[in-house]
Amino acid sequence: MLNFPRILTGEGVLLNAMTWLLQRISAALLLVVLGIHIWALYVFNTSEVISFSEARARLSSAPYVLLYVLLLFFGLFHAFNGVYTVMVDMGLKTRKTTIGILIILGTALFGIGVYSIIQFIM
Amino acid sequence: MSLQEINVKIFRYDPEADVEPRFDSFTVPVIKNMAILDVVMYVQNYVDKTLAFRCSCRIGMCGSCAMYINGRPRLACRTQVSSLGTPDITIMPLPNLPIIRDLATDMEPFFEKWKKIKPFYVGKSELKDPVAIRPDSGEREFIDQMLDCITCGCCYGACSMVATNEEYLGPAALNRAYTLIADKRDAIRVERLKAVGRSYGVWRCHDQFNCAEVCPKKLVPTKSIQQLKKRCVLQKFGVFK
């Protein structure tokens, strides 16, 4: 059993207020960042299928790299915090274990996302 | 629309005698200005004396007669038969609360949660009574509206977050907490705020407005809960004291 500080157990007052606030902040950010992502894919995409060279051309500029790192981080946070909220709403009892699993899963997805970004840059 | 008769389907269940709940159908003659409370009283007086329901003041003050009438919780005494616009009426007990018998629900879980937020005013010791809040200060503008709650439990029965998470405090208790936390004379505001800031408190509200939809006093608990969320966050940053 993972042993998190009380702050992280979901019963702590701090975690609730902060994740709630972060969920709102990430939501507002995603409106912009995800908007740009979709816009870039469908409006600036010339051919029918997205190609590696096009993706690489986009990711050669630093703002786009920053955009995708932000998208990954806040997208994953928003998604997994959302999943956790759904579970608590349904009366989840094993909060610590669930938070542990979600953090591991989220970190893994962040890792493979960063890997993908690096593959485009290299 | 003037109805002669209505067809009433009433939920019947005695936990100590029945295995399964059932619906009984009654035909009730309509009188002028008939409320749903008159309908169940007619059934009890003239058709089936064993029908159980709860009522007291009959004028929408006491909050005893909340029932689930044609798809939403309403006060039986304040719901006119003609306002439902149909001769077919289904009456069920308030959802999310254990049933004592037929239409009478046990309000204990509701009031247990009500107690959790310490629903009474605790004056700051340094303040000397009577503490005046000037009527033109605007401080009580929103609080005063929200004080109208009669604890009928309509919002509690309407809330789907209460339905899925039975620890959730529910709209009424949180609304009551807000009226006290927003009061600057209150001595235990921070303690109260910590109680509502736990995971079974304000964070379970997801702005569905079912509570506001059904409130017989036209309160908007969703707004009180939003104010509490804001104060919880501010308190974390040390802004709310």
Next chain:
Amino acid sequence: MPSREMVASQRYKTNSQVWNAVGMWAWMLHRATGIGLVLYLILHATLISTSLISGAQSFNATLTMLMTNPVLHYMELLLVGAVIYHGLNGVRLLLFDIGIGFSKQKEIFWAAMVLGAIMWISVVVVKLS
């Protein structure tokens, strides 16, 4: 047989809510699209990264396979719809969080839906033309 002395949570209660009000449906659809988008995000991140393991050729091959598939082509419209709905209803929720619109929540919802419908239909028109 249940008795009055049983713990409240174990005693029989009904669980019907307010089905004929728009607020709860807005929330349910928000949940449904949210969960759908989480699943898509996981799939999306996994597919892109695994296709990149053996370089540009396999990435191009995977994307050609995915983006020329007629079934996925239409399913993408569902994805677009989910993003638009979750985003616009999310804006509505953010408005509540900053204290705006409590007395006009239904009007805000329908305004967002009209805007969303216009956006989605224009995407459909662009994609199918």
